[in-house]
Amino acid sequence: MPVPAAVHVLVLGGTTEARRLAESLAGDRGVRVTTSLAGRVAAPRMPPGEVRVGGFGGPEGLAAWVREHDVDALVDATHPFAAAMSRNAAEAAALAHVPLLALRRPGWVAQDGDRWHSAGSLAEAAGLLPALGERVFLTTGRMGLAAFATAGLDALWFLVRSVDAPEPPCPARMEVLLDRGPFDLDGERELLRRHRIDVLVTKDSGGDATAPKLTAAREAGIPVVVVRRPPVPEGVPVARTPDEAARWVARLHASG
Numbered sequence: 001m002p003v004p005a006a007v008h009v010l011v012l013g014g015t016t017e018a019r020r021l022a023e024s025l026a027g028d029r030g031v032r033v034t035t036s037l038a039g040r041v042a043a044p045r046m047p048p049g050e051v052r053v054g055g056f057g058g059p060e061g062l063a064a065w066v067r068e069h070d071v072d073a074l075v076d077a078t079h080p081f082a083a084a085m086s087r088n089a090a091e092a093a094a095l096a097h098v099p100l101l102a103l104r105r106p107g108w109v110a111q112d113g114d115r116w117h118s119a120g121s122l123a124e125a126a127g128l129l130p131a132l133g134e135r136v137f138l139t140t141g142r143m144g145l146a147a148f149a150t151a152g153l154d155a156l157w158f159l160v161r162s163v164d165a166p167e168p169p170c171p172a173r174m175e176v177l178l179d180r181g182p183f184d185l186d187g188e189r190e191l192l193r194r195h196r197i198d199v200l201v202t203k204d205s206g207g208d209a210t211a212p213k214l215t216a217a218r219e220a221g222i223p224v225v226v227v228r229r230p231p232v233p234e235g236v237p238v239a240r241t242p243d244e245a246a247r248w249v250a251r252l253h254a255s256g
Ligand SMILES: NC(=O)c1ccc[n+]([C@@H]2O[C@H](COP(=O)([O-])OP(=O)(O)OC[C@H]3O[C@@H](n4cnc5c(N)ncnc54)[C@H](OP(=O)(O)O)[C@@H]3O)[C@@H](O)[C@H]2O)c1
Pocket: 012, 013, 014, 015, 036, 037, 038, 040, 053, 054, 055, 056, 057, 058, 059, 061, 062, 077, 078, 079, 081, 082, 083, 084, 085, 086, 088, 140, 141, 143, 203
């Protein structure tokens, strides 16, 4: 009997969930998995399976890659804030006629005692800061620091935590802390205390790896500016966990 060809799944990655999905698919002999990384992080954690690095050149480039490499299905497992890539994925899937799934971990939910302020963008978050505090713990990543580099915030001091060193423009008064999650509660408590932080800024990234800062802020009564997520492109089905996404792939496989 001929051996059926493996289903080739392209996972757009750069997240823990993307790596978990690749781990789960790599164990399935009926699946060939390729993970795509943007190439932003100097030393990324490598998933199993094949890996390619760098942009595709917009939706047309991604669609061409999908056709050239006989990709049967696309999983957009990029970070909830990688909105450009998610739009490209939706467009490319339509151009190349392949099914697309978005893998998005759930966002965080405020609890009793939280002092959250919602912002629609990094610029809006920056605008809220002068009324909230003077010593800011900024955890929105090294891209987009320009929004906090305005003269209106020169009186504030920033502790910027990112995986790789940020590039200018940066806030006038800042200290950079190079670190990569997961972070634990004791460490986050200590960080807030040591740097006398009085306001925290975060994207609504969701997940456990970076959630302890929210608990530490709640305990200390510190306000948190939470930047809302961009929406998933219309019509794209969403899985909440790597397991759910793996089941979607298994169904394709069974029906294909
Ligand atoms: N945004 C965040 O807060 C955040 C946080 C943690 C991790 N990440 C990860 O970092 C990467 C870049 O995020 P971003 O917010 O800069 O993306 P973005 O603004 O949505 O995408 C900008 C461009 O980067 C390229 N790109 C993005 N993700 C890619 C991937 N997985 N594989 C190949 N090319 C990719 C694409 O270039 P072309 O148009 O040339 O294809 C895309 O048009 C993503 O993989 C994301 O999962 C982002």
